[in-house]
Amino acid sequence: MDLLERYGHVLDRLNTACAAAGRPRQDVTLIAVSKLHPASDVAAVAAAGQVDFGENYVQEALQKREDLAADAGSAALAAGIRWHMIGHVQSRKAAQVAGAFVLIHTLDSRKLADGLEKRMLDAEGRQPVLFEINIASEPQKSGLMPADLPALTDYVLERCPHLDVRGLMCLPPVFDAGDAARPHFAHLRELRDGLRQHSGLPLPILSMGMSGDFEAAVAEGATLVRIGTDIFGPRPAKTPPLA
Numbered sequence: 001m002d003l004l005e006r007y008g009h010v011l012d013r014l015n016t017a018c019a020a021a022g023r024p025r026q027d028v029t030l031i032a033v034s035k036l037h038p039a040s041d042v043a044a045v046a047a048a049g050q051v052d053f054g055e056n057y058v059q060e061a062l063q064k065r066e067d068l069a070a071d072a073g074s075a076a077l078a079a080g081i082r083w084h085m086i087g088h089v090q091s092r093k094a095a096q097v098a099g100a101f102v103l104i105h106t107l108d109s110r111k112l113a114d115g116l117e118k119r120m121l122d123a124e125g126r127q128p129v130l131f132e133i134n135i136a137s138e139p140q141k142s143g144l145m146p147a148d149l150p151a152l153t154d155y156v157l158e159r160c161p162h163l164d165v166r167g168l169m170c171l172p173p174v175f176d177a178g179d180a181a182r183p184h185f186a187h188l189r190e191l192r193d194g195l196r197q198h199s200g201l202p203l204p205i206l207s208m209g210m211s212g213d214f215e216a217a218v219a220e221g222a223t224l225v226r227i228g229t230d231i232f233g234p235r236p237a238k239t240p241p242l243a
């Protein structure tokens with residue numbers, strides 16, 4: 001299959017998953033995860049109608065966007081793309097990401113919240129964010145431990161008026177595992193429901209599900225699914241300067 005066939009196949013699977021879950025298709029947004037793939041592939045998928053794209057590495061993301069905007073063939077398409085930051089963000093890079101993405105999926109510390117808040121205060125804007133949850137409380141993994149979620153939410157609500165908390169995101173501990181990931185997705189939804197009660201925020205977004213497990217995520221209420229490999233193919237190895 002070529003790129004556009006793979007993209008079409010993912011759209012078909014997403015339609016099927018929504019129908020199986022009894023959910024309207026427009027309740028679930030596909031984010032095409034283009035990390036480590038060239039700007040030309042982004043342009044091709046955008047030309048086929050894809051609007052939301054996700055990137056993991058700050059430098060790579062900003063460079064790719066510049067390249068797309070600079071190319072006469074893709075500049076108009078590039079202007080319509082909604083970029084999501086889905087990778088871990090070091091707090092020293094907060095100023096580079098704040099205001100540059102429609103949604104930052106990976107807020108997981110006070111330090112990062114402070115950095116984003118400072119930049120958005122200066123820019124006089126508001127940054128939509130999700131909390132990234134370390135859903136199985138795995139040591140060594142980024143993301144907020146579930147037990148720490150209420151305290152960080154309170155902190156952001158009190159101290160970070162320029163951050164707009166929209167929901168939760170997770171990467172389950174099992175990859176490409178289909179239904180084996182489903183209890184983790186259910187857990188994220190339950191955490192979201194609890195945080196709604198705790199905070200009074202509507203928290204409409206659940207960002208969960210990747211190439212190998214997005215059908216299970218849709219069944220558990222995902223509103224954003226992040227799909228890379230099944231659209232763009234296997235990723236080339238990451239070369240060091242991109243970080």
Ligand SMILES: *Cc1c(COP(=O)(O)O)cnc(C)c1O
Pocket residue numbers: 033035056086087171210211212226227228229230
């Ligand atoms: C890379 C990545 C994805 C996409 O994963 P695939 O298995 O290639 O679909 C989704 N979410 C995050 C956070 C990622 O880093």
